[in-house]
Amino acid sequence: xxxxxxxxQKGLADKQFSSVEITQDYLNKINQKNIDLNCFxxxxxxxxxxxxxxxxxxxxxxxxxxxxxxxxxHKDIFCTDGVKTSCGSKMLDNFIAPYDATVIEKFNRxxxxxxxxxNLDEFxxxxxxxxSFYGSVGNPWDTSRVPGGSSGGSAAAVAAxxxxxxxxxxxxxxxxQPAALCGITGIKPTYGRVSRYGIVAFGSSLEQAGPxxxxxxxxxxxxxxxxxxxxxxxxxxxQAVPNFSVDLNKDIAGLKIGLPKEFFADxxxxxxxxxxxxxxxxxxxxxxxxVDISLPNMGLSIPVYYVVAPxxxxxxxxxxxxxxxxxxxxxxxxxEDLYKRSRSxxxxxxxxxxxxxxxxxxxxxxxxxxxxxxQRLRRLIKQDYVKAFEQVDVILCPTTPEVAFKRGEKTDDxxxxxxxxxxxxxxxxxxxPGMSIPAGFSQSMPVxxxxxxxxxxxxxxLNTAHKFQQVTxxxxxxxxxx
Amino acid sequence: xxxxxxxxxxxxxxQLATSSKIFSGASTAYGxxxxxxxxxxxxxxxxxxxxxxxxxxxxxxxxxxxxxxxxGKRSVFDRKNYFYPDSxxxxxxxxxxxxxxxxxxINITLQDGPNEGQxxxxxxxxxxxxxxxxxxxxxxFPSHTGIDLNRAGTPLLEIVSDPDMRSAKEAxxxxxxxxxxxxxxEICDGNMQEGSFRCDxxxxxxxxxxxxxxxxxxxxxxxxxRFLERAINYEVERxxxxxxxxxxxxxxxxxxxxxxxxxxxxxxxxxxNDYRYFPDPDLLPVIVTDEDIEIIxxxxxxxxxxxxxxxxxxxxxxxxxxxxxxxxxxxADYFETALALAPDQSKLLVNWILGDLSGALNRSDLxxxxxxxxAAMLVTLLxxxxxxxISGKIAKExxxxxxxxxxxxxxxxxxxxxxQITDSSAIEGLIDEVIAANxxxxxxxxxxxxxxxxxxxxxxxxxxxxxxxxxxxxQMLRDKLKA
Numbered sequence: 001x002x003x004x005x006x007x008x009q010k011g012l013a014d015k016q017f018s019s020v021e022i023t024q025d026y027l028n029k030i031n032q033k034n035i036d037l038n039c040f041x042x043x044x045x046x047x048x049x050x051x052x053x054x055x056x057x058x059x060x061x062x063x064x065x066x067x068x069x070x071x072x073x074h075k076d077i078f079c080t081d082g083v084k085t086s087c088g089s090k091m092l093d094n095f096i097a098p099y100d101a102t103v104i105e106k107f108n109r110x111x112x113x114x115x116x117x118x119n120l121d122e123f124x125x126x127x128x129x130x131x132s133f134y135g136s137v138g139n140p141w142d143t144s145r146v147p148g149g150s151s152g153g154s155a156a157a158v159a160a161x162x163x164x165x166x167x168x169x170x171x172x173x174x175x176x177q178p179a180a181l182c183g184i185t186g187i188k189p190t191y192g193r194v195s196r197y198g199i200v201a202f203g204s205s206l207e208q209a210g211p212x213x214x215x216x217x218x219x220x221x222x223x224x225x226x227x228x229x230x231x232x233x234x235x236x237x238x239q240a241v242p243n244f245s246v247d248l249n250k251d252i253a254g255l256k257i258g259l260p261k262e263f264f265a266d267x268x269x270x271x272x273x274x275x276x277x278x279x280x281x282x283x284x285x286x287x288x289x290x291v292d293i294s295l296p297n298m299g300l301s302i303p304v305y306y307v308v309a310p311x312x313x314x315x316x317x318x319x320x321x322x323x324x325x326x327x328x329x330x331x332x333x334x335x336e337d338l339y340k341r342s343r344s345x346x347x348x349x350x351x352x353x354x355x356x357x358x359x360x361x362x363x364x365x366x367x368x369x370x371x372x373x374x375q376r377l378r379r380l381i382k383q384d385y386v387k388a389f390e391q392v393d394v395i396l397c398p399t400t401p402e403v404a405f406k407r408g409e410k411t412d413d414x415x416x417x418x419x420x421x422x423x424x425x426x427x428x429x430x431x432x433p434g435m436s437i438p439a440g441f442s443q444s445m446p447v448x449x450x451x452x453x454x455x456x457x458x459x460x461x462l463n464t465a466h467k468f469q470q471v472t473x474x475x476x477x478x479x480x481x482x
Numbered sequence: 483x484x485x486x487x488x489x490x491x492x493x494x495x496x497q498l499a500t501s502s503k504i505f506s507g508a509s510t511a512y513g514x515x516x517x518x519x520x521x522x523x524x525x526x527x528x529x530x531x532x533x534x535x536x537x538x539x540x541x542x543x544x545x546x547x548x549x550x551x552x553x554g555k556r557s558v559f560d561r562k563n564y565f566y567p568d569s570x571x572x573x574x575x576x577x578x579x580x581x582x583x584x585x586x587x588i589n590i591t592l593q594d595g596p597n598e599g600q601x602x603x604x605x606x607x608x609x610x611x612x613x614x615x616x617x618x619x620x621x622x623f624p625s626h627t628g629i630d631l632n633r634a635g636t637p638l639l640e641i642v643s644d645p646d647m648r649s650a651k652e653a654x655x656x657x658x659x660x661x662x663x664x665x666x667x668e669i670c671d672g673n674m675q676e677g678s679f680r681c682d683x684x685x686x687x688x689x690x691x692x693x694x695x696x697x698x699x700x701x702x703x704x705x706x707x708r709f710l711e712r713a714i715n716y717e718v719e720r721x722x723x724x725x726x727x728x729x730x731x732x733x734x735x736x737x738x739x740x741x742x743x744x745x746x747x748x749x750x751x752x753x754x755n756d757y758r759y760f761p762d763p764d765l766l767p768v769i770v771t772d773e774d775i776e777i778i779x780x781x782x783x784x785x786x787x788x789x790x791x792x793x794x795x796x797x798x799x800x801x802x803x804x805x806x807x808x809x810x811x812x813x814a815d816y817f818e819t820a821l822a823l824a825p826d827q828s829k830l831l832v833n834w835i836l837g838d839l840s841g842a843l844n845r846s847d848l849x850x851x852x853x854x855x856x857a858a859m860l861v862t863l864l865x866x867x868x869x870x871x872i873s874g875k876i877a878k879e880x881x882x883x884x885x886x887x888x889x890x891x892x893x894x895x896x897x898x899x900x901x902q903i904t905d906s907s908a909i910e911g912l913i914d915e916v917i918a919a920n921x922x923x924x925x926x927x928x929x930x931x932x933x934x935x936x937x938x939x940x941x942x943x944x945x946x947x948x949x950x951x952x953x954x955x956x957q958m959l960r961d962k963l964k965a
Binding site: 078079197198204323325 | 525526527528529530531532533561563565567570573758760763765766
């Protein structure tokens with residue numbers, strides 16, 4: 001049974017239940033199911049009930065906002081004042097930030113309730129949530145399979161109905177890919193729409209925070225609360241945030257939807273392709289005009305991404321040096337030993353791999369050939385999209401080439417793992433908004449459909465998704481979790 | 483003449499005089515308890531982001547237009563990656579490819595060599611903005627190193643010169659010129675002891691006539707102009723000796739030890755970091771328009787060279803005096819404050835300021851801002867000379883008393899009874915006494931020995947304890963003796 005934020009909101013307003021009651025209910029479910037799923041790193045029950053009680057008081061006084069009293073889960077990469085922010089890493093297992101990320105601050109102001117902090121691939125590096133110091137996460141549709149990553153904990157929690165909404169971050173697909181694999185809705189906004197302040201940085205020029213929920217309608221509500229210029233983040237954009245909910249029901253007749261041929265080519269699972277084609281026919285029925293387009297440079301996105309993101313991460317993670325916070329090795333003999341052992345012990349394999357790749361790409365003698373060249377190619381990828389959006393309003397493609405794979409299946413094959421993000425990475429390189437919505441099933445596992453919008457046109461893809469969800473019920477299907 | 487030519491380039495780090503840091507809101511004030519002026523951004527906590535303090539950009543542009551440099555219309559902050567405990571992020575935010583200030587130059591006056599006294603233009607390669615690191619406190623705790631991050635994130639303008647200087651004295655002249663300029667511009671307090679103005683010197687030697695540069699050593703940890711000169715001279719000698727003994731100079735960083743007066747190897751090029759510079763993705767490029775630059779240019783204060791020219795042409799000061807007076811903004815301000823109170827006394831003011839006052843300041847190791855005699859006090863003193871209340875000689879005694887804090891010129895003259903004797907009858911009495919007491923000398927004078935006049939004046943002044951008006955004494959004595 002799916003309960004949306006919209007429904008909870010109505011129930012709270014109509015006094016059918018209190019925030020404390022629903023919060024307790026979610027906490028009970030987490031208590032039952034988290035052992036199998038492992039989607040939470042920290043469950044903040046006491047804090048949640050306190051927040052819920054004050055939300056109830058606010059609602060009673062009639063001063064509540066649309067999200068007051070709504071329980072949520074936050075990816076454990078958002079700094080939360082007084083609550084551990086681990087980033088899924090041994091390195092930050094003992095790290096308690098003395099401040100709230102802007103996104104958390106905004107949700108606190110909206111009156112949401114934090115149920116806990118969710119599991120993720122270490123420092124958001126991964127596509128399966130298997131790179132976590134706290135263990136891997138089960139996909140609620142089949143716990144022998146991965147939930148996707150890096151925001152696997154948040155996606156699994158929402159899919160398992162342990163939270164009606166959650167936050168994630170998306171550096172190369174980390175919201176859209178797990179949303180697809182877990183059969184829920186997730187949106188990554190335009191780069192600069194949401195403040196990155198307080199999000200432990202992996203790929204600074206690529207990442208954006210966004211919400212997970214069951215519906216596009218709920219995502220619009222959550223994204224509304226997260227968005228906006230933040231003077232503490234120089235890359236956040238000082239631009240008015242539209243009301244994402246007002247255009248949800250707009251007619252999409254005549255909407256031009258582009259299908260990039262590069263995203264329907266080799267490598268796409270044929271069952272997944274069939275699900276997407278069926279979904280396309282739904283859009284056609286809704287009156288959208290389907291247009292074939294080409295994004296010729298998309299083949300470059302994986303190599304470009306795996307230079308840019310590791311380069312930035314190699315520098316961003318330098319502050320984890322064992323000196324001021326985080327893991328420190330025992331009895332260092334000198335400074336170099338302190339650095340080497342603290343970092344060797346504190347970071348996992350994938351993080352180390354990316355630090356090494358990034359360090360190499362930025363090294364004297366290689367910088368031009370790798371980093372500079374990648375930045376040039378990045379502009380070509382962006383140009384492809386700019387040209388495409390001269391022709392179409394929205395771009396549609398599968399979110400992932402296949403459904404959720406088995407746990408352990410790709411852990412020894414990083415390249416194959418990287419290929420899971422082949423349809424999502426280029427949006428981060430270009431800075432475009434994109435979302436994944438449930439479009440059907442293959443092998444009893446959910447299939448995600450990706451909608452890509454032009455810069456700052458989150459409203460348009462939310463509208464497109466909402467219209468689809470009005471005529472389909474894939475997003476309401478719930479897994480049977482024991 | 484030496485067979486060797488010295489080549490010096492300087493890297494000057496001027497701490498910009500903002501009240502908050504370059505990328506955070508924490509205070510930049512010096513001397514606070516360790517780590518009390520370091521916020522989450524300065525501590526490099528996970529998740530924090532830098533936000534540029536735009537005041538530093540304006541300050542850098544001010545400097546740039548003052549040295550005739552091209553201003554970067556689009557400058558970019560880069561990350562310089564290296565691990566060190568006082569560098570909390572594991573990288574320093576600096577500018578590599580696109581600095582805010584491009585090529586410029588500044589003129590100095592040569593301090594030695596065949597062209598001493600002549601002007602020379604020193605090229606400035608660039609000036610860029612960056613953040614300072616924190617401090618490692620190696621002495622504070624036994625077997626541990628303390629880290630103080632108060633200084634982390636303090637804005638610096640790094641000013642890089644061309645290798646245009648040929649002696650330690652030239653290097654000091656250049657450093658002083660930059661020091662004076664940044665203080666005129668009010669972009670740096672110039673305090674070398676507190677590290678607000680730091681000089682690193684790149685020093686090499688080459689055989690006279692060779693165009694190719696020798697291998698250079700970079701000298702660090704120099705915190706006064708005197709040490710700059712000594713460190714360079716030591717290093718030049720070291721390099722020449724090394725080469726003459728058949729060795730080669732290593733490209734390395736050397737630390738100057740002012741106690742032992744030597745430079746010591748700190749790290750060699752081989753051990754040097756690969757800094758892996760790349761544009762900081764957390765900061766947007768800084769865009770400066772022509773209009774921004776013009777506004778700053780039009781609001782520049784009068785610069786030392788302009789002021790110097792004005793002193794020469796409008797006040798008729800000598801080149802030498804004008805240059806000395808404008809060598810620091812504070813000294814020039816002192817002079818101009820005094821001049822405003824006594825507009826017709828420029829020559830006398832210059833003599834006193836550059837003479838007695840500067841001498842006293844030097845002896846007490848004070849700068850002009852800390853002078854116990856302010857401009858108004860000095861002007862009153864000089865007015866007492868011109869209105870004949872005291873003689874120039876007595877004025878020196880009054881000056882000394884003022885320096886010691888005994889009060890204003892008038893109160894000292896009053897309390898010590900130094901008022902000049904101008905009463906003709908009193909002076910006449912003194913003259914008569916001296917003439918009567920020295921008949922032989924009177925005879926000599928009258929026999930034509932004119933210089934005896936000095937003897938009489940001396941005797942009379944002595945009798946009057948210096949208080950008799952010397953002009954009057956002279957005139958009246960002459961009349962008496964000739965009578």
